[in-house]
Amino acid sequence: MLGGLGAALAATTAAQALATLTVFLLPVLAPIAARDLGAAPHWIGWQVACVYLAASVTSMLSAGALRRFGSARCTQLALAAAGLACLGVLAAGLAGAVLGSFLIGFGYGLTNPAATEVLARLAPPRRRNMVFAVKQTGVPIGGALAGLLLPSLAAGLGWRGAVLAVALLLLLAALGFGAFHRPWAAERDPAARLGAGAGGGWRALRDQPGMAGLAAISALYSGFQLALGAYTVTMLVEESAGARWRPAPSRRSPRRWAPRPGWAGAWSPMPGATVCGPWRRSAPSPSPVACCCRWPWPGPRPRWSGCSACWAAAPPAGTGC
Structure with a gap:
């Protein structure tokens, strides 16, 4: 049951949504959280930059970790890192927010490769595009949840209570993904090197026609989306x-x-x-x-x-x- 495509698709979409929710945690709460952390609200752009810098590096280096630990363990690690990042914001203030941003980026960069590995193996070729499209809906779902839930939680529990609630949700989800370890471990190799396959993405950009242009367009689109998403709430509330x-x-x-x-x-x-x-x-x-x-x-x-x-x-x- 847990080894089937339906369960894998639901689980990976949920993991993507939770990771995205965490990415938007501080941008949504910035108008009330930033000054308590000792920072001006417009500094939120640097926080988002830290998140995606860590996510980019993690994605490029994730092949060896996936091979060694399996998709389920990597997803658990990603969600646990995001949960610990939330706790770090509460425990260490601004320093915790900086370190937590890198942890959030680490988790965000690991969820997508883990989902890709298991779905590419389970999805039949004729349905693969649809399967990956459904999985990617976790990104807007996570963003929508951030916009809908975090302001309400902050109004009722304070921004620290909202962060704590997200941390508990992430840690519970990390524990729950342990159930997928055996069903998803078909291609796991405990002896694999963590650095194996680290340069594969760059080689693909160089060797496959059209891939470099597609990557550049995707980077520009994502950059615009992130720049707008990072500052919108702060701009509307503060300025x-x-x-x-x-x-x-x-x-x-x-x-x-x-x-x-x-x-x-x-x-x-x-x-x-x-x-x-x-x-x-x-x-x-x-x-x-x-x-x-x-x-x-x-x-x-x-x-x-x-x-x-x-x-x-x-x-x-x-x-x-």
Whole structure:
């Protein structure tokens, strides 16, 4: 049962979602957590850079670890590292946040290769594209969970309580993935060197036609997505608190939703979407509100409905999107 494709797909998608949730932990909580950690909120960009620097290095060096320990153990290690990173933020403040960022990146860089190894082995060739597409939905799911859950947890438990809750979830998930060790260990070689296959990615870029261009385009797209995702919440909460943006509804869609005072937006890496959640600032002034909901409607040509953005420190009647 646990060795089948369905179980592997569900487990790897969940692991990807949890890893992505952890990546967006501090960017979403930055407006209230950064100053408690002794940093300005706009420093969150450096935190995200540390995460993805570690993730990039880990991905390039992951082949030997996967061969030696197996996909399940590597996924356990990745989730445990992310959980310990959260605990480090709570225990050591700014220094813990810096070290934790590298640990989060280590875990994030290890989950995708581990998932790829097991799914490539279990998925039939004719369904492989669909299987990997489903697995990759863990990224927007994790981002959406960060935007939906973290502001609510921070409002009820404080930002430290929210971080602790995520840490416990990650550590429990790491323990749970131990059940997949035997079913996924078919190609495991305990004698394999950890450095084996470390340069395979660079050789593929050099030897396979078109691969270098595809990698460059992917890097540019990812960089834009990360830059926007890292700063959106901080920008909306910290720098635009006094602004009032009116909604710009399309001709196809009336105003259907009006935000409530005390809500603020949290970026989700989904196409054009900003997830909204309850967020109350520590300042006595009303909390700002942000919401983007540009969603595609099916049709013979691309069509968009919804509004581009809405913003209100204390939304007047009828303001919404």
